[in-house]
Amino acid sequence: MSAPEQRALLARWEKVHGRRPRGLRYQRVLRGVYLPADAEPTLADRCAAALLIAPADAVITGVTALQLHGITVGNTSPIRLASATALRRRTAGISLSRTRTLPEQSRRVARPVAAWVDACRELDLVEAVAAADWLVRLGRATGPDLVAAADAASGRGCRTARRAAQLTRSTARSPKESELRLLLTLAGLPEPRCNVSVGDDVHRIAEVDLLYDDFRVAVEYEGDQHRTDGWQWSVDIERMEELIAAGYAVIRVTAARMRDPRGLVHIVHDHLRRRGYAGPAPHFPSEWSQLFDRRTH
Template sequence: MTPFSGPFTVAQARSAGLPQAKMHGSDYVRLFHGIYAPAGAIDLRVRCEAARLLLPDDAVATGLTALRLRGLDLGTDLPVTFVTRQSVRMRHGGINLRTVAELPRHRGWIAERSEACAFLLDSEPLVPAVTAVDRALHRGMVTRSDILAAPLTTRARRAFAHVAVGAHSPRESKLRLALTLAGLPRPETQGRIEADGKLVAQVDLLYRHFRVALEYEGGQHLTDPEQWQKDITRYADLVRLGFTVVRVTAERMRKPDEVVNEVFRGLVDHGYPGPAPRFNPSWWAAVG
């Protein structure tokens, strides 16, 4: 029987009489330098509890770590992200620690969702940060008003301007950002198209005025014959109504500039007077 039910330090192992050779066996797993846990289901909470053995007592989980702990289905467990008021340097791989003047509002050692979003928008690259906040909004974990009520830095406010309610998947968020960061207008999310008082389609992204509809095709669109037939009928109806339909897949997004240029051509065909998209190094760094 292991003397530990959760993460422990090497010093705690010695005090419990656990031989070092035993720690390195199949019954235990090393999570961080000097921190072990019984082998088994190692999830994010266990990793955070392990990290807390190395962190200041006031450390609070925030950013994507806090959102994942509260149920966000996006991102990876590592690195775990914490903040503290203490001036310390953390050199442990897999742990991000930032010193802040004020800790975010938190329950236990986990930041509130709104403040975790605010931290994310301030600290992470634009596309993954906005994508995660879009997802949190879609899942009903937080509202725009909640985020705006949290302390927002100038950088966070700029990033928040790119956030949208209604993005049904991270891929849709990334597609929208590829368009807007290249200088194209911001499309509607989940745009509803009606004719004769009846719903024809609800598309992922919509340029209503210029009659361009974008759909991100997931694998189910190709493997489900019934869904495939519905898609064909729906797209035919949209074309009949004068819409240009741009269908996007993960494979196509490997060359995002080509997708953006196709959307631009569709906009121009329907009277868009704006400039061509710009694919500068910052765009490629964000989207490519």
């Protein structure tokens, strides 16, 4: 958040010690920090409130900082802070961790790459990769930035960060695409390319989410907007027809299909095998099961 935004927030807040003010004019955001009752606290509001009662060197970091940078991942509560100062008593709604070295910051918010590394302490591998792909897509980081930061990290979450950095792809365009790609590759299938334009200079057929070039198999994730938007639905049908006419097998993946991750992996494998893939059959190690069998959509 910018300095003017912080000043505007702080100017209209009242830091009240002791009992809560009488009447309904105030609502408590955090212990000792109140907001006018008619205001709906935003994430930025709650972050500024946390900084009011945190040590003076505290920095918003981890998942919370990622959310401020536009990466919707993890839970919005508690507010994650890092400080090099001795910790105070616990406050509901704040997670304050002590660190010798504060993350690189701007206006008390960790910069995107530093925030991502910290967030890997609580994200699983799929979430970490999706967040990394998203950062790269928004231009907030590059793949080499993430690899370097992950390699330099230590402590809890560093292994997740290192693996996620290696699995980040600059061409991924949505968290669900990232999840679908990992669902297939971590089960042992070859890695498809992301968001590939199919066709030639004269006639561009379509851009597909995931493509197995050698086997002419396309995997498309159909978000809910594809179903509810009549125009988009019509465009999708035309694209699928053209891809099939050009000799591509098209696998359309919906949220319902993602609820049967093993079945989906076998469907993709069967299509690849029918088109010449001679690699090993998919396998589902314990890590894959922990990441996908229990994931809800």
